Amino acid sequence: MTTGVRRRMGVEERRQQLIGVALELFARRSPDEVSIDEIAAAAGISRPLVYHYFPGKLSLYEAALKRASEDLAGRFAEPREGPLGARLLRVMRRYFDFVDEHGPGFSALMRGGPAVGSSTTNALIDSVRQAAYEQILSHLGVSEPPARLELVVRSWISLAESTALIWLDGRRVPREELQLQLVEDFGALLAVSAAHDEEMAGLLRPLLGREPGDGPFADLVTRLVGLAS
Amino acid sequence: MTTGVRRRMGVEERRQQLIGVALELFARRSPDEVSIDEIAAAAGISRPLVYHYFPGKLSLYEAALKRASEDLAGRFAEPREGPLGARLLRVMRRYFDFVDEHGPGFSALMRGGPAVGSSTTNALIDSVRQAAYEQILSHLGVSEPPARLELVVRSWISLAESTALIWLDGRRVPREELQLQLVEDFGALLAVSAAHDEEMAGLLRPLLGREPGDGPFADLVTRLVGLAS
Numbered sequence: 001m002t003t004g005v006r007r008r009m010g011v012e013e014r015r016q017q018l019i020g021v022a023l024e025l026f027a028r029r030s031p032d033e034v035s036i037d038e039i040a041a042a043a044g045i046s047r048p049l050v051y052h053y054f055p056g057k058l059s060l061y062e063a064a065l066k067r068a069s070e071d072l073a074g075r076f077a078e079p080r081e082g083p084l085g086a087r088l089l090r091v092m093r094r095y096f097d098f099v100d101e102h103g104p105g106f107s108a109l110m111r112g113g114p115a116v117g118s119s120t121t122n123a124l125i126d127s128v129r130q131a132a133y134e135q136i137l138s139h140l141g142v143s144e145p146p147a148r149l150e151l152v153v154r155s156w157i158s159l160a161e162s163t164a165l166i167w168l169d170g171r172r173v174p175r176e177e178l179q180l181q182l183v184e185d186f187g188a189l190l191a192v193s194a195a196h197d198e199e200m201a202g203l204l205r206p207l208l209g210r211e212p213g214d215g216p217f218a219d220l221v222t223r224l225v226g227l228a229s
Numbered sequence: 230m231t232t233g234v235r236r237r238m239g240v241e242e243r244r245q246q247l248i249g250v251a252l253e254l255f256a257r258r259s260p261d262e263v264s265i266d267e268i269a270a271a272a273g274i275s276r277p278l279v280y281h282y283f284p285g286k287l288s289l290y291e292a293a294l295k296r297a298s299e300d301l302a303g304r305f306a307e308p309r310e311g312p313l314g315a316r317l318l319r320v321m322r323r324y325f326d327f328v329d330e331h332g333p334g335f336s337a338l339m340r341g342g343p344a345v346g347s348s349t350t351n352a353l354i355d356s357v358r359q360a361a362y363e364q365i366l367s368h369l370g371v372s373e374p375p376a377r378l379e380l381v382v383r384s385w386i387s388l389a390e391s392t393a394l395i396w397l398d399g400r401r402v403p404r405e406e407l408q409l410q411l412v413e414d415f416g417a418l419l420a421v422s423a424a425h426d427e428e429m430a431g432l433l434r435p436l437l438g439r440e441p442g443d444g445p446f447a448d449l450v451t452r453l454v455g456l457a458s
Contacts, residue, residue: 111351122340147399147401147402148402150395151392151395151396151402151407154391154395155388155391155392155395156388158387158388158390158391159384159385159387159388159391161387162383162384162387162388163380163384166379166380166383166384167380170376172376173376173377173380177425177426178380180425181421181422181425184421184424185417185418185421188414188417188418188420188421189414189417191417191453191456192410192413192414192417192449193410194456195413195449195452195453195455195456196406196409196410196452197406201456204456205456220421220424223424223425224420224424226424227420227423227424227430227433227434
């Protein structure tokens with residue numbers, strides 16, 4: 001008797017379904033190129049009904065971005081156990097998983113997508129960057145970062161963003177290499193700053209001292225010594 | 230007889246004057262906070278006359294951004310003489326001069342200013358990044374960059390942008406330190422990539438081999454050795 005009868009969804013359930021459908025479409029093509037008609041068809045509802053749940057494409061886009069932002073920020077969470085380099089490498093793998101899953105949507109957003117300049121969009125992007133920043137400080141065990149540490153961490157976050165964006169444009173370098181390299185880049189940028197500032201050196205020495213001989217930082221030093229010889 | 234008589238300016242001359250006045254105001258306060266009335270007053274003309282030369286604030290903003298972009302791209306030009314590290318350090322000084330001179334305007338633009346998302350604005354920002362990228366490749370003597378070199382150069386450019394933006398927010402680290410550090414960061418990111426890839430190592434070895442003992446790269450290595458001991 002119920003075969004073919006579509007169960008009616010509640011408002012919040014339908015909104016969540018539409019967000020999921022939109023994210024799936026944005027993962028294959030830039031949000032600019034995805035119409036409300038397509039989203040309606042993929043969700044199996046009419047175009048006017050989409051507008052019943054979201055007053056316009058921008059509001060659906062922002063809701064999708066909000067879910068994606070929470071998803072990404074959630075992937076930064078990493079237990080405070082074991083060597084720092086290995087922790088950061090696990091986070092980088094999950095970061096590239098996310099970038100891989102959301103390719104065109106991620107590119108469009110970061111390069112200036114349909115909602116660019118909207119204060120909601122900017123606030124969501126900033127909230128993800130801030131979540132990354134706070135996670136890193138917490139793993140470093142620093143609650144009041146000196147200006148130079150803040151600068152290294154925040155500028156490395158932007159390096160990780162641009163590395164992911166450039167990777168997406170053609171995927172010409174294996175992502176495993178870039179994940180490891182970003183971990184090593186983080187150590188390298190910290191080292192450059194520490195080379196000029198005693199406070200940074202004082203922060204870095206005990207951290208590196210606890211890294212194991214088979215971790216990414218030791219691996220980098222070994223490779224660099226090989227490169228120099 | 231001519232005292233107090235204001236010479237009439239030609240159209241192009243007046244446009245250039247208004248662009249200059251706007252850039253001066255944007256150097257002290259965010260473009261969002263600068264009104265056409267203020268620009269008119271600073272230029273000594275009426276508000277309607279400003280609209281005669283620029284149909285709206287966006288078109289004046291875009292014209293100002295165009296001049297600033299050309300100014301910045303011009304500062305990347307550096308003679309192909311002497312060690313690479315010293316050349317890049319001179320460019321970094323001029324880059325921070327520019328950032329220093331255009332503080333609030335630069336921040337507003339890069340963080341999402343009044344014209345963000347406008348295709349003109351995005352194209353201008355991209356043209357400056359592309360100019361930086363091409364200058365660096367030309368100094369490296371590379372015409373067909375492998376994917377890994379493109380990745381290092383482009384992601385370093387974004388590192389330089391975010392470093393300048395974070396510096397502007399409080400200026401808590403001396404800019405001289407950051408200028409030198411960005412040069413060293415460039416070497417460090419190249420080295421990390423070269424540590425994983427033979428082609429990059431082959432590019433980097435002869436470049437570093439030509440760097441003098443008193444240049445920024447040798448300075449960094451000396452400092453890092455001191456840090457490690």
